[in-house]
Amino acid sequence: MQPPTLTRDQRRERTRRVIVDAAWQLSRERGLTGWGLRDLGAQVGxxxxxxxxxxxxxSALYDEMYAQGYRELRAAYQSLLTAELPEEDRVRAGARIFFEFAVADSARLQLLFLRVIPAFVPSAPSYALASEVLAELSKALRAVGIVDPTAVDIWTAMLTGLAxxxxxxxxxxxxxxEALDRTVDILLAGLAPGQQG
Incomplete structure (x- = not known):
C-alpha cells in the first residue's frame, strides 16, 4: 500500500518545517545572526x-522561529496547568520548567527572551503567543498573592537572569x-503582600 500523496499545501508546510529546523540548527551552530540565506539554502538543498x-x-523566518519557541514553551507548561497541585507548588514547578526550557537551547533563549536581533520585532500573532504564556504566569502568581504587575516583571527578570x-x-x-529554588523562595517571600520584612 502506497502512502497517501501529499497535497500542495501539505508539501509547502513540510518544506517550511524543514527550513525552520535548518534555521534553528544554524542558529545553534553559528548564533542567531551568524548565518545568511545562502547558508540556509545550502543547508536545505x-x-x-x-x-x-x-x-x-x-525576519519572517525569525518570526516563525519565535512563534514555534513560544508554542514549545506553552506545551512544556501544559501538564502543569491541569495538575492538581497546591498553588505555591504550581508556581515552583513552573519556575523549574521555565528554567530548564530556557537553558536547554541557548539560541531559543536568545530569540525569545533577549533582543539580540535589533531589527527583529515579532508579528502580532507571534507576540500573542508570548502574551498567552505571560498571562498564565500572571494567573499562577495571582493565586499565591502576587498581583502587582511590577512584581511579575521582577519575577520574569530574575528567572530569565538565572537562565x-x-x-x-x-x-x-x-x-x-542550584540557585533556582532559593531565588523562588526569596521572590515568593518578597513579592507577595504582607510577606515583606
Whole structure:
C-alpha cells in the first residue's frame, strides 16, 4: 500500500518545517545572526532566492522561529496547568520548567527572551503567543498573592537572569540551576503582600 500523496499545501508546510529546523540548527551552530540565506539554502538543498517562496524575508523566518519557541514553551507548561497541585507548588514547578526550557537551547533563549536581533520585532500573532504564556504566569502568581504587575516583571527578570547566567557562565553545568529554588523562595517571600520584612 502506497502512502497517501501529499497535497500542495501539505508539501509547502513540510518544506517550511524543514527550513525552520535548518534555521534553528544554524542558529545553534553559528548564533542567531551568524548565518545568511545562502547558508540556509545550502543547508536545505535550495538556492537562497527559492526560500522567499516560503518566507517573505529573514525576519519572517525569525518570526516563525519565535512563534514555534513560544508554542514549545506553552506545551512544556501544559501538564502543569491541569495538575492538581497546591498553588505555591504550581508556581515552583513552573519556575523549574521555565528554567530548564530556557537553558536547554541557548539560541531559543536568545530569540525569545533577549533582543539580540535589533531589527527583529515579532508579528502580532507571534507576540500573542508570548502574551498567552505571560498571562498564565500572571494567573499562577495571582493565586499565591502576587498581583502587582511590577512584581511579575521582577519575577520574569530574575528567572530569565538565572537562565542567561547559566547559559553564559556555566553551560552544561548546574550553578544557577542550584540557585533556582532559593531565588523562588526569596521572590515568593518578597513579592507577595504582607510577606515583606
Amino acid at each position: 535550495m538556492r537562497a532566492p527559492s526560500l522567499y517562496v516560503y518566507f517573505a524575508s529573514k 542567561t547566567q547559566q547559559v553564559s557562565n556555566d553551560p552544561g553545568g548546574s550553578r544557577w540551576g
